[in-house]
Amino acid sequence: MEIEAAQFGGWQLTLWAGEACDYSIPFRAILTEIVNVLRKGDMAELKLPPFEDGEDFIEGIIRVREIELNIYYEYSLGYLALMNESREVLEHVFSELEPTVELISPL
Numbered sequence: 001m002e003i004e005a006a007q008f009g010g011w012q013l014t015l016w017a018g019e020a021c022d023y024s025i026p027f028r029a030i031l032t033e034i035v036n037v038l039r040k041g042d043m044a045e046l047k048l049p050p051f052e053d054g055e056d057f058i059e060g061i062i063r064v065r066e067i068e069l070n071i072y073y074e075y076s077l078g079y080l081a082l083m084n085e086s087r088e089v090l091e092h093v094f095s096e097l098e099p100t101v102e103l104i105s106p107l
Contacts, residue, residue, distance in 0.1 A: 001101060003090050010085040013094055015101070018078040023054070027073045027080055031062070034082075037100050038064045038093065069093065 006012040018025040028048065035044045048060040048071070060071040062082070067089055073080040084090055 001094060001097065003087060003094060006081075006083050010083055011087045011090050013082040013090045015080045015082075016078060017073075017080055020078045021076060022078055023075050025075060025078060027058070027075075030080060031060070031071065031073075033100070034097060035062055035064065038062070038067070038096055067093075 001013060001015050003011055003013050015030070017027065017030060028051065031046055031048070035046045038044065042065050045063040046060065047063075048058065056075045058071075058073050062069040062071060068084070069089075070083040071081070072083065082090065082093060084093075
């Protein structure tokens, strides 16, 4: 995971989830788990378009308490991005997610 300036302003937390063009990456399940980690018993919302076979370049939103994160994921490069105008918000999200992320190094 890394935080960097987003291409169109604000900040982006990037999670590299697998190899490029690996359509078995469970992005929707990953996002559900992210919401479960962040919510801590509070109401939370994950908004994504309906699933389509072969989907790619997907945008959505996570809302937890007063935090709103824009979502983008793509199978073509194998990554998921959480975006917000505030680096501090993403640093908080990073600190919440870090203990739950399993790092896998290439063989």
